[in-house]
Amino acid sequence: MPLTGIPVHVITGFLGSGKSTLIRHLLAHKPADERWVVVINEFGQVGIDQAMFEEREDVVVKGLPGGCLCCQLAFVLQASLVNLLHRHRPDRLIIEPSGLGHPAGLLDLLRSEAFNEVLEVRDIIALLDPRRLDDPRSREHETFRDQLAMADGVALTMTDLATERQCRVAQEYLSGLWPAKRWIEVAPHGQLPVSRLLDDAVHQDGAKGASGHQGGEASASPRMRSHSTAHEGQAAVTLDTFAYRAPVPGKPVCDEGGSLGFRSLGWRFHASERFSLDALEQLLSSLPAALRIKAVVHTASGWKFYNRAAGRVTLMPASWRRDSRLELIMEADSQALPEPASLEASLLACREVG
16 A cells, blocks of 8 residues: 655754653654654764664664764665655654754655655754753854744743743744744643644645644544554564674774764763763763763663753663663864773773673
8 A cells, every 4th residue: 555644743953952852752642553753863973862762562763873864864864764664654754853954955855756745744843942042152053043943833842941031032032033933832851742743734735723733632644554553562663773883892882973063972882881870970970061961871770861961961761772872962173072092991991890
């Protein structure tokens, strides 16, 4: 049966705005009878965000690390989408571009002849941390501005950490953008109602009203399904990745990259190596505050996900088992990054012996 009318949602936002957290919330509240495919494009080379997703039968996660799918990875994305759509026949597609990616090229691809009648591009959702507007460099950053300008709706994240003034300034900033946003939703902890996706019937003819919400019960996908529905209790998110270079104990794989005015430095450690959580936290907290840090690591307390963005550190359980991963992201001209070999030695020293 041909694939037609698959809703696709692009969820964009600058580095550290909470895109993966918001998508995890949406997945936790998705209809049980829908199969979703999630494509995650990370700026860095290591690929950490996909490790945040729990294994499930009805969700397929595809990681595209090491570039911007809006430009450098466009051909890779097209081939990956064709494969994913025909292999998994999803009811809904979510794409998370890199926080540094410009969404224009991505939208051109999704609306191109290659996916004509196969995909229906729904609301483009941008995430905004109100605190980001206090930084003049953000307001002046072309990608930051364009992500918000192109969005149909905006989710205000990190509002639990922002002041009342910062939230008010963000609302005023968004209200001054043109075209006007169809909706603006406060989404602390990434808690955007899944109804924003399920009730979104926006098409090119602008059939939906300004509120962006249709109301009523969430409907099933308009096309007929040719696969079985999710089996409750069975677990297995499919995690597709690039060619994998396996680390060995004591010899982590190190990857560096850079584009769009930023650099990344990351490591992957063998899954059997366990880290002291206290020692690792102490080391990471000693690194310059300007660094964006993400990690998923095997510790004596189990697998943990570590995230430092905009001065906030989040630590939570993880189920990842393939390897331990850590990545740093910084501006290209930043002098904040320690020498890689020295930092690698410090990371190895955080492992538990025996």
